[in-house]
Amino acid sequence: MHVLVLGGDGFCGWPTALHLSDRGHDVTVVDNLSRRAIDLELEVESLTPIRPIGERVRVWGEVSGRDIAFVRLDLAREYDRFVTLLKDRRPDAIVHFAEQRAAPYSMRSPQAKRYTVDNNVRATHNLLEALVTTGIGANLVHLGTMGVYGYGWSGSAPIPEGYLTVKVPTPDGDIEREILHPANPGSVYHLTKVLDQLMFAFYAGNDQLRITDLHQGIVWGTQTPQTVRDERLVNRFDYDGDYGTVLNRFLMQAAVGHPLTVHGSGGQTRAFIHIRDTVRCIEIALENPPETSRPRVFNQITETHRVSDLAQMVSKMTGVEVANLPNPRREQDANELNVRNDQFLALGLEPTTLSDGLFEECTEIAGRYRHRVDPSKIVARSVWRAGMPTAEDLVVRLPVG
Ligand code: NAD
Ligand code: USQ
Numbered sequence: 110m111h112v113l114v115l116g117g118d119g120f121c122g123w124p125t126a127l128h129l130s131d132r133g134h135d136v137t138v139v140d141n142l143s144r145r146a147i148d149l150e151l152e153v154e155s156l157t158p159i160r161p162i163g164e165r166v167r168v169w170g171e172v173s174g175r176d177i178a179f180v181r182l183d184l185a186r187e188y189d190r191f192v193t194l195l196k197d198r199r200p201d202a203i204v205h206f207a208e209q210r211a212a213p214y215s216m217r218s219p220q221a222k223r224y225t226v227d228n229n230v231r232a233t234h235n236l237l238e239a240l241v242t243t244g245i246g247a248n249l250v251h252l253g254t255m256g257v258y259g260y261g262w263s264g265s266a267p268i269p270e271g272y273l274t275v276k277v278p279t280p281d282g283d284i285e286r287e288i289l290h291p292a293n294p295g296s297v298y299h300l301t302k303v304l305d306q307l308m309f310a311f312y313a314g315n316d317q318l319r320i321t322d323l324h325q326g327i328v329w330g331t332q333t334p335q336t337v338r339d340e341r342l343v344n345r346f347d348y349d350g351d352y353g354t355v356l357n358r359f360l361m362q363a364a365v366g367h368p369l370t371v372h373g374s375g376g377q378t379r380a381f382i383h384i385r386d387t388v389r390c391i392e393i394a395l396e397n398p399p400e401t402s403r404p405r406v407f408n409q410i411t412e413t414h415r416v417s418d419l420a421q422m423v424s425k426m427t428g429v430e431v432a433n434l435p436n437p438r439r440e441q442d443a444n445e446l447n448v449r450n451d452q453f454l455a456l457g458l459e460p461t462t463l464s465d466g467l468f469e470e471c472t473e474i475a476g477r478y479r480h481r482v483d484p485s486k487i488v489a490r491s492v493w494r495a496g497m498p499t500a501e502d503l504v505v506r507l508p509v510g
Contacts, residue, residue, distance in 0.1 A: 111135040111198060112395065113247075115184055115236070116206030118162050119144050120345045121252065121328060121387050125204060127335035127342065128388040129395075130175050137198055138166070139191075140207065141183035143228070147214065147352075153486045155345040156361055156478045157331060168341045185231035188239065195243045202248040202395050203240075207232050208301065212256070213437070213491035214351040215298035222297045229301035230308075237312040246319070248398040250391060251309065253322045254302045255380045255410060259293020261444035268448045271324065271406025295440055296493070309404040317402045321394045325387065326380030326410035326448075329356040330467055331474050333385050344384065346474060348482065350489030355416055356381065357471065358487075359423045364475035365482050368432035369424060370489070375417025375433065376443025380410035383461040393456045408450045411460035415443075422463070426472075439493035 117126040117138030130136045142162065148154055160168070166177045182190055184207045208229040209215065215225040233251070240247065258268050273290045276283040289310065294300040309320045336344045347353045348361040359369050382390070390409045399405035420431045436442070454460075461467060 110201040110395070111137070113137050113139055113194075113198065113200045113203045114206070115139045115203060115232075116208065117179075117204075118142060118165075119206055119210075120347065121384070122204075122206040123165070124333040124336050124344050124384055125206070125388045125391050126177055127169060128333060128392065130169065130177050131173060131335050132392065137178040137180060137200070138162070139180045139182050139184070139194070141181060143183070143209070147209075151214075151349060151351060151486070153349040153352075153483060154481065156348045156481055157343045157346045157474065158478070158481070159343060159345050160341045164341060168339050169335075172338045172342070173335075184235055185228045188235045191235060192239045192243060195239055195245050195247075199245055200247045202250065202398075203236070204391055204395070205233070205236060205249065205251040208252075210298065211352045212296035212298045213489055215296050215301075216438075216493050217351065217491035225297050226301055229298075230304050233305045233308055237308055237316075237318065240318055241312065241316045248319050248321075248395060250321045250323065250394045251305065253305060253324045253406075254299060255324050255326045255408065255448070256295055256299040257292050257303050257306060257324060258290055259295060260377065260379075260446060261441045262291065262293050265445045265447055268408065268446070270408050270449055270452055271322065271404075295438070306404075313402050313404045319398050320404040321399055322404050322406045323390065323394060323409040324406060325390075326382050326408075326413075327354045327356065328382055328384050328387055329354065330384040330471050331357070332470065333388055346478070349486040351491055355379070356419055357475075359420055360468075360471050361475045361479075361482065362487065363423050363427040363429045364472065364479045365484070366429060367484065367487055368430050369420045370487065371416055371420045371431055371433050372438060372489070373433065373436035373442050375415060375420055375431075377416045377440060378413055378444050378446040379416065380408075380413050380446060380448050381463075382409060382411045383467055385467070386411055386458065386461050390453055390458060393453060393458060397456060407452050408448050409453065410448055410450055411458075412462055413446045413448060414463070426468075434488070437489050437492045437497065439497075 114126045116122045118140040272287045292303040
């Protein structure tokens with residue numbers, strides 16, 4: 110299969126491109142390298158020393174004997190070039206990762222909010238319209254987020270995979286309808302994923318595009334069997350207050366002896382998936398295109414954890430203390446989370462869980478590159494509402510070991 114991986118230089122995209130190439134697919138990575146530019150803007154780097162994309166694909170060619178093509182293109186701004194690319198490559202499938210993906214970054218300033226909406230909404234809409242215009246019936250797999258459902262809205266009721274069956278009262282009695290689960294985005298970034306969902310519903314219905322939306326939980330871990338094959342293939346590991354996600358941040362903090370930065374009480378429950386399962390889920394979704402003219406939604410998660418439990422687990426393992434910081438985000442202090450993920454399990458996913466030894470692998474990576482950590486970038490500073498105190502304002506400076 111010829112697969113375009115849009116956003117294939119990123120944290121999820123790069124290991125996915127390698128995994129698909131390793132499985133014999135013909136892969137083209139498309140990326141505008143904006144994530145690398147945001148690192149420059151934030152004056153921070155991946156904990157792992159990621160190599161330029163040209164070197165990445167060259168090294169992959171050397172170690173695997175397989176070519177990955179790279180095209181530098183901005184999906185949000187270069188519509189005509191993208192249409193030409195589609196006509197030229199005629200892909201069988203497209204994986205769409207190419208969006209600004211950090212909730213804290215999306216809330217840090219009016220410019221960042223506007224950039225996130227402009228970039229994400231235009232990228233997705235350009236992709237959909239380009240598929241219609243070219244008539245290329247590629248199977249489209251998009252990386253969405255669990256955050257479109259929000260947290261705590263349905264209490265302990267299981268969150269279904271995308272659609273909720275509801276009863277609608279009419280003068281002639283109740284009728285049953287399946288609707289998209291009500292959206293409760295918690296940041297401007299999450300809001301863009303909600304808008305994506307509506308665009309998918311429209312284009313699947315109007316133009317019969319085949320679309321799978323993967324509502325993915327928080328990805329943890331770094332390496333996959335392909336990225337470990339050469340140090341120059343290493344995946345990115347974000348640890349800073351904007352892009353670092355919670356579990357990888359705790360593992361990095363433990364490696365440098367920084368108190369674990371729990372926001373508020375840590376009662377927030379979230380869904381998680383290891384990067385190895387991310388790439389496997391995408392492969393499964395590509396192998397099983399939807400048959401209906403309605404987008405198919407999979408919940409791409411393997412387990413749920415409370416933030417405070419993760420912090421305790423890491424603290425017990427490493428002896429590093431837990432710091433309960435004032436929460437810079439506007440979110441519920443505690444929530445229940447019960448998520449269905451039956452479809453991936455039925456299609457053969459064997460979940461990797463925290464207890465499977467990968468915790469140690471991630472800790473090893475964090476330890477190996479601890480000298481690259483800039484301690485001033487660890488505490489999250491993006492606040493959700495003007496005037497909210499930042500963690501930095503309220504907390505006495507944390508000792509860093
Ligand atoms: P990332 O920022 O590391 O990668 C995204 C890539 O897309 C980057 O390489 C960036 O340069 C590229 N990109 C952004 N806008 C583009 C544009 N207009 N044109 C071309 N390329 C563009 O993010 P990630 O962690 O790999 O996430 C990938 C996708 O998965 C995102 O859409 C994100 O919302 C989703 N997701 C990620 C996580 C997670 O924990 N990382 C969890 C759930 C969902
Ligand atoms: N948190 C802490 N301490 C930290 C960092 C985070 O307590 O140092 C808390 C946050 O306040 C939040 C939870 O941990 O309650 C998760 O935060 P996160 O930064 O790990 O994840 P989030 O902002 O939700 O975003 C990440 C990805 C995003 C993806 C989303 C999946 O960046 O692309 O869509 O996870 S989900 O959370 O399921 O919506």
